[in-house]
Amino acid sequence: MNHQPFETWLLDDKVLTAAEKRELNSHLRTCKTCSALAETGLALRSARAASPAPGFALRFQHRLAAQKALERRRLLWGMILLIAIGLGVFGWFVAPFVVAFSEAPLQWLLTAGSYFLYVLTSLEAFSEVIRILARIMPDFIPPYAWMVLLSAFAGMGLLWIVSIWRFARRRPVGVTA
Ligand SMILES: [Zn+2]
Structure with a gap:
């Protein structure tokens, strides 16, 4: 049996004219292969159009919000820990002076x-x-050497500022709660 042009029409999802539709329908009535192909096409199209389960977007947003809250909490605890350690170290350094002062002011x-x-x-x-x-x-250093020195100092200062800025911006990644 000759399945053309019907097979091509079905595979390409061709938009058919009324005459072509009539021709295709009469072929599908007599041809098992092409009617199976047509059914498969229909099933695929309906699967493609299937919308996500209701509330999916909402659930996704909730999960995202929970994730963000968790991250914020971790950041907060990280900061608290850092401050506590800082205070501890500071106290450790300062304690001898305090003791010395209290013993013999x-x-x-x-x-x-x-x-x-x-x-x-x-x-x-x-x-x-x-x-x-x-x-x-x-008197000893020529002017261009001053320029080199000054630009070196400026570069170092800039580097220092950038490194501090990057350190301040860095967020704790991979901290397990
Ligand atoms: Zn056929």
């Missing part, structure tokens, strides 16, 4: 005062050195 104040004076004089000396260098250096 006057002694401690004297020590702290002398240390403060030492830092102050060091800073003064340092700034003096910087001042002298600043007065002498321009």
